[in-house]
Amino acid sequence: MPRTARDDGAVRAFARRALAGLAKRQALAPQRVVVLALGNVQWGDAGLGVLALERLKAAWQCPAQVELVEGGTRGRALLPVVESTQRLIVLTAIDFGLEPGTLRILTGDAAAEHLYMRRPSRPGMGFADALACAQLSGRSPREIVLIGVQPQGSDCYGAGLSSTVRAQLDATVDAARLWLRRWRVAPLPRLEHPDILG
16 A cells, blocks of 8 residues: 555544544533523513522522623623523513413524514513524524513513512522533532522
8 A cells, every 4th residue: 555545544544533532522521501681670570580690699509611691681792692602591571472470481493583583571672683693603502591481561660570570580590490400500509598598
């Protein structure tokens, strides 16, 4: 066999081993996860996502690769956050066309499509644009989970959450924790938190 053929074969074998090693390292490397809260606590039920995130932060300690982000009403300004994560959980009050206080979880394309078609309550509008830009650039998250609650009202400035939506705060936090556990980045309870000590 000519030397060049042997050399080419060795190079190909080395490249295959290198690529296999890279794939294995990428599979084992911690994946960045973002839990993103949308909305505004000054606008009634639109504050659901932000308040759920605050409750998650207060009671649970997340691993280093999990970032808890209060997106508020920043809309397109959240593009760098969306593009930099492999897995995204969105917490928000959003119109599902269901009874007020209904909690619903959508994943993948269904979550993205719902965020486009039924944008979060008025103060959260604009995030769908950030998500669309990330998808067009090829840097959208590999997995998207939408954890949403049907608002009773979100156009009442200065009002708190309605009782029907407030009743879903713990369930919203629990749903986020469930997904983090599925992704092997489960948060641990903060022992100093009174609700955990029970």
